[in-house]
Amino acid sequence: MADPLTEIVTLLRPRIKFSKVASGAGPWRLRKEGDGHLFYCAVVEGRCRLQVEGREALMLGVNDFVLIPAAADFTMSSLHPGAEGMALSEPVCLPSGEFRLGDLAGPANVRNLVGHCVFASPDAALLVSLLPDLVHVRGEASLATLVALVGEEARGAKPGQEVVLAHLLEVMLIEALRSAAGVGASPGLLRGLADERLAVAIRRMHEAPGRGWSVAELAREAGLSRSSFFDRFGREVGVAPMEYLLTWRMALAKGLLRRHGGGVAEVAEKVGYRSASAFSVAFTRHVGTAPARYARDVLAGV
Incomplete structure (x- = not known):
């Protein structure tokens, strides 16, 4: 797990x-x-x-x-x-x-x-x-x-x-x-993990970042209705479920690109994108530079 x-x-x-x-x-x-x-x-x-x-x-x-x-x-x-x-x-x-x-x-x-x-x-x-x-x-x-x-x-x-x-x-x-998880932590990961239902969904996102998750699927993992899950996740974690997932996927993607210096299509698949082009668009929007360029800059020490 x-x-x-x-x-x-x-x-x-x-x-x-x-x-x-x-x-x-x-x-x-x-x-x-x-x-x-x-x-x-x-x-x-x-x-x-x-x-x-x-x-x-x-x-x-x-x-x-x-x-x-x-x-x-x-x-x-x-x-x-x-x-x-x-x-x-x-x-x-x-x-x-x-x-x-x-x-x-x-x-x-x-x-x-x-x-x-x-x-x-x-x-x-x-x-x-x-x-x-x-x-x-x-x-x-x-x-x-x-x-x-x-x-x-x-x-x-x-x-x-x-x-x-x-x-x-x-x-x-x-x-x-x-x-500190159970002593009145402010909204964030700790509050999410302290909630038994939300913790299941958060762990599933981390176990399988490459899966094509939707809010409805994550809600089922948590045993909640879609609307209850969405509201509860935002209240406890401080961000929407898909925003949390995007943040985690991009952090993983940057780590993979830094370690391997390329392989955009392989990284895209590992973090849940069906095509390298869709991943490149999302990565560029989130990071501010294309994944291939990011990998080259890392290798060059930029």
């Missing part, structure tokens, strides 16, 4: 940008401008406040984990009265390599493992749009352990580091996303 969540995270190809230990002492406040990169944070000691723009503030405690797939503007602060309105604090790197906010000599009131990563996939924007815009998991020590492993590997210089980091990041993202 296909695992859509694993397939999408693997296709995103996460790569570490930085990973560090950050602590705060006394009153402090940090602001981060959204740069589109994935941000993650695991609290290993103490408590702090996270305010993502446009959302209610979150109080984070030990073993809480936060993931923002396309980082928005946010602030983090201590729980001191008035800290959320104080001047911004500048992080200072201590001799230990830890970054400190607030009082450099005082006892820490929080210690976080934080990091940013980027997605190497050229389809990142489309694929990330299928994920929730904020994940908050409470009390999962396993996630803090995974973040610690990512940080330890990132700070080393061992053979095979890039491969190990890529796999650790994939595991961390999958664990975080599946942990």
Whole structure:
């Protein structure tokens, strides 16, 4: 059986940008401008406040984990009265390599493992749009352990580091996303997979992307009427069923073209098109360039 969540995270190809230990002492406040990169944070000691723009503030405690797939503007602060309105604090790197906010000599009131990563996939924007815009998991020590492993590997210089980091990041993202599936995730893939009926249809799309699916056929797979399925899919996943299928097919097609550098007719068949010409029209409309040209540009490193 296909695992859509694993397939999408693997296709995103996460790569570490930085990973560090950050602590705060006394009153402090940090602001981060959204740069589109994935941000993650695991609290290993103490408590702090996270305010993502446009959302209610979150109080984070030990073993809480936060993931923002396309980082928005946010602030983090201590729980001191008035800290959320104080001047911004500048992080200072201590001799230990830890970054400190607030009082450099005082006892820490929080210690976080934080990091940013980027997605190497050229389809990142489309694929990330299928994920929730904020994940908050409470009390999962396993996630803090995974973040610690990512940080330890990132700070080393061992053979095979890039491969190990890529796999650790994939595991961390999958664990975080599946942990959040039942805790009020925003519309997206997680909400769809948490719905028993919709999950069947989503998995069938991933198992057989080359099949000539229609909304009616997918509705039958889900055991719903066509109209109920269409409305429910849009409400839970955030896009129409055929739009989701098109996004997945084009992501697969681009991956196949990148790996094999051509074979348009074969790729067309694998992703559900009866002719290379119909696939070329759809691919060009979706991607902005013809599949043969896309494959040539990939080979040329354009």
